[in-house]
Amino acid sequence: MNDNTEKSKPTIFYAKNSEPKKHSRSAKEKPSGWKGQRKDNSSPFNAKRDHNDRIETFKPRNDKSEFVKKRFTVELNQSQSAIANDSPWQKKVRNNDQAPTFGYDGYRQRKEETLVYSENSCKAVFKHRRIAIVKLFITQEMTYQFKDLIDWLVKQRLGYDVVSSEQISKITQTQHHGGVCLIVKKRVPLTLLDYLEESSDKDHDCILAIDDVNNPHNLGGLIRSAAFYGVNGVMLRQTNLLDSGSAMRVAEGGIEAVTAIKSDDFIASIDMLKQHGYQVVALLPCQSKSIASSELHKIRFNKKVALVIFQQINMKLINNADVTLHIQGNENMPALNISVAAGILLSNLKK
Template structure:
């Protein structure tokens, strides 16, 4: 009888413990079972270490540290090669791996700022109005050409980034940037009255009145010819067209040498200039049979001249002109580009 009871005891005990696992866990059992589990874990720790399970768990971390070491060695070699560079301006130029701030989502262009790019345009800004410069973006290859500008920016504690040509293309939205780009403050245009008061002591003066030329490349070509032949001012209805990066690039810095004059009413502006002794000369984009005009070699110009340039012929302005002229072409090409025709006229003004 006793033997049978002893045999049955284990089966009764295990049956009761499995039932308690399924249906009822007392609060007193939980901590004791947790302690037992911790003891079991600690006893099996050595065996787990022997099977390299713990080491296997940390393998990704070791890989990461090796990658960090490799990256550090690459950066160290790059910095060492940059130090060994023979360029005398190496110490003055800093590399910047950060994304440039202008033209990206992190920075919105302010209304009073614009972009100037290409070598000659940026040099002209630095020469004529360097205090308007806000920031410089430049490639490593162009730093030697702009060492004076970089030195000045360092003295003024202004920002500049040495970046790749592709990054400058993103900023300027063009590939014709020449490896350099400036953020500058826009110029404030003059009124015609202010311009005349500032230049009242001049015996010789030439002004361009440009009517409805919106193409930035044509406008830039006009300004370049005007600066080459010593024109002092340009009258426009929309002076903000001169802030176009494309117009500045084509003008090759000529915009910085010419005063921008705001003229909402061209007829009233021409009348004011006539009263001040200016001769109004209208240059037709092509010869028109319905408009009486003269050829260039027949015209005698005054000392003070305002030249009216047309994209499309405006009869109101022609009626206010003292002289209307055209350039004689032929059947192959009856008319020239407006900027080329203006350059020919301005070269004859000097004679």
């Protein structure tokens, strides 16, 4: 019985240690690392045998999978952190340079978009033309003043960035931004014919025709006075001047309350206004002895009036006007600022 059992057991043969091969370098310099072992034991059937004639078994490394998991976890956390920091919904002041471009190249942005800054101007845009808002830049101190605007931007999935005052100064190129700046779509002006068709049913109307006023501060002052006294339309040759950030800041949101009218030919526009029953009144920037004009208190205004305002005297416009007037001054100051003079004229017209 025992003999049969001994016969059934497999016979294991152990190979004797062969003499090491001689190499050019000594045995001490011979590498004994993992690469050398793998080369000698490339097959699992050729397991290396130690001095005690034991068969060594090699276990696979288990730390590789754990290393991959740890590395993946670290990269995932880093990516999530980066996404959270770059999210426009984070109320965190950004110190990196902010560009006003929002989905457009520079040329198309300058053509279709403009910057609006200062508190009253931005609030006026949100009140009258919020659908044109593209993006908001605001300081942390001003977020409470624009809580409704920020809530609306979040609902509309539009971006806003809480940035420093220095960053807004770089965007607007001015220090007078008030801690808030909007990127908005430019308004599309009406032609005079379209405006007259829309206002044909009005009994009272007033249009401010501005010629040769290129200073954005004077233009903003004119628009502010026009909005204050209820002027309905503002006619210009270059309506893009109304999109100037400086003009909108000085106007304090008044630009949003008036209709922009584009006119390439003021003489033809004046004739068209006369045909539609408008009284054309030209306001001289200063009194001139060579031009016949009346004082303001002597003028009776019609229900529909078009006030022509200019800084440089234009005789063609004066000759086509129904009434030419001036505001009397004295030797100390013969003339007023054009926006102040227009405000006085509009106040008398209101009466």
